[in-house]
Amino acid sequence: MxxxxxxxxxxxxxxxxxxxxxxxxxxxxxxxxxxxxxxxxxxxxxxxxxxxxxxxxxxxxxxxxxxxxxxxxxxxxxxxxxxxxxxxxxxxxxxxxxxxxxxxxxxxxxxxxxxxxxxxxxxxxxxxxxxxxxxGRPAASLPLVVLDPGHGGRDPGTIGRGGTQEKGIVLAAAQELKRVLEAGGRCRVAMTRSGDRFVPLGQRVEFARRRDAALFVSLHADSAPGARGASVYTLGEGSDALATALARRENLADRAGGLRLPSVPAEVQAILLSLMRAETRAGSARMARLVVEELGEDVPLLPNTHRNAGFVVLKAPEIPSVLVEMGFLSHPLDEAALRRPEHRAKVARALGRAINGWLARADRPEALAAAPG
Ligand SMILES: [Zn+2]
The missing domain is CATH 2.60.40.3500 (Immunoglobulin-like)
Incomplete structure (x- = not known):
């Protein structure tokens, strides 16, 4: 034979x-x-x-x-x-x-x-x-970055005037970003969905928590009347009407966004949660700043680029999390740009630089401690 x-x-x-x-x-x-x-x-x-x-x-x-x-x-x-x-x-x-x-x-x-x-x-x-x-050797020492392409399956997300569906754009961008990150060799990457599949919001958070992710990055291209440009969101009270409206609409994708904490007494749980949240908030804010910096090099930004909102997918208490709106499909210029693979590649490279920059600092706790906010 x-x-x-x-x-x-x-x-x-x-x-x-x-x-x-x-x-x-x-x-x-x-x-x-x-x-x-x-x-x-x-x-x-x-x-x-x-x-x-x-x-x-x-x-x-x-x-x-x-x-x-x-x-x-x-x-x-x-x-x-x-x-x-x-x-x-x-x-x-x-x-x-x-x-x-x-x-x-x-x-x-x-x-x-x-x-x-x-x-x-x-x-x-x-x-x-x-x-x-x-x-191959499990690259156990490498931190895990979870990429979360929004929507999927029966939930198309925003549909632009030209017919572009958000679910497809964000998946393509996430796959590109995964390639960029893996080629960089500084982290492992997992995706909450790798096909056209509906994934409830709570499951996206659980996916990252079960894998002990170092960072969670959700990708979207939603609609916002009149708005144009990329923006980034971290968890918080809605900092403005636009951020609040975006979060409200996203969260409607499902209502099962509950969190489960390990079974420890309630008072211990509360302490753990607040400690984790302070550190997580600082990590999320640092990531948001890097995203704004790097994206700003290459693509138009929404004014007041970093905003807070109560997105369910940002609610993992121990994982720094950001949601990136790569642009708004409701705007014809953003829609035209996001349809182009070269534009998505540019966004992916910028996000890749931000993530690698974030990871480089996260490796050095003293730098993290010295970082404001
Ligand atoms: Zn979306």
Whole structure:
């Protein structure tokens, strides 16, 4: 059986030049047909992180290697159920001719082997937008940033005059931001939704709390009559009518925003909560300042850019949280800008700088303690 692998004339090996600079990288990749399956082999540092996810539309597998740059080939030929591969944004995209399953995925000694076999459409549909396989050293020391693309599924969010749906724009922006952050290698990233799925507000907060997130960033592009430009919100009494109205509308997405605290006596709970909140508030405010600074470099801002509001998704008592309105889909100029991938990439890079800046300071408690507010 193994001998017949030689028949797979599709096997093409691309040995990349050795990287000039030190730094983790994928240095080679091959894709070969084998008994009707496809075998993907990546050469990367032993123990490096990797992950395979699936998307239904387009039907595709996505291979990511967070923390390792891609220095392998930019394209891979068709093999078995795989129509071909290409590298985009540091990830390998495998376009599929038919639904597939992962038969095997494991890494030893810097050789990651992923066997992809034809599967049923029903099984593949269940895999879409999920992680199928992953490995590598858990980067446990890296802080986790939770990105929360607003709305989803039956809740489209704001719909612009040109028909743009907020749920799609914020998901695309969050995915871009995730790529930016993972390429930076300073944090792990998780998303409260990675597809067009309705997630109740309370579950978004719980998602971050269960994972012990260091930072929670919610992304929106809502409507506000006449307003234009990006803005950022932290939890508080509504600082103005616009902020209050935005929060009220967002919170209507569901009413189950309750918080659960560990089972400790009520008085201990109250003390814990107020301590956490003071620190959390300071962390949220610092993040908001960085977001304003970085976004202001690149995109138009709403005057009075940092505002307070009672958004349910900002209510995790122990996790600094901000909600970024990347612009307002109710404004034709913002809508036109947010539809453009290049504009979203610009926003993502600015937010990436803010988040990395925030994390760099969070690593040094003395700097945090010295920070005002
Ligand atoms: Zn929204």
């Amino acid at each position: 193994l001998r017949r692998r030689a028949l797979a004339g599709l096997l093409l090996a691309f040995a990349a030049l050795p990287p000039r600079q030190a730094g983790a990288a994928v240095t080679a990749a091959t894709l070969a047909a084998e008994e009707g399956d496809a075998r993907l082999v990546l050469t990367l540092p032993a123990g490096a992180r990797w992950r395979v996810t699936a998307t239904a539309r387009p039907r595709r597998l996505v291979v990511e290697t967070p923390g390792s740059a891609w220095r392998g080939p930019q394209r891979l030929p068709a093999a078995g159920p795989v129509r071909g591969g290409r590298v985009e944004g540091g990830r390998l995209l495998l376009d599929l001719a038919v639904p597939v399953t992962i038969r095997r995925a494991s890494e030893t000694g810097g050789r990651l082997v992923i066997d992809i076999a034809p599967g049923t459409a029903a099984a593949f549909a269940r895999l879409a937008d999920r992680t199928l396989a992953e490995g």
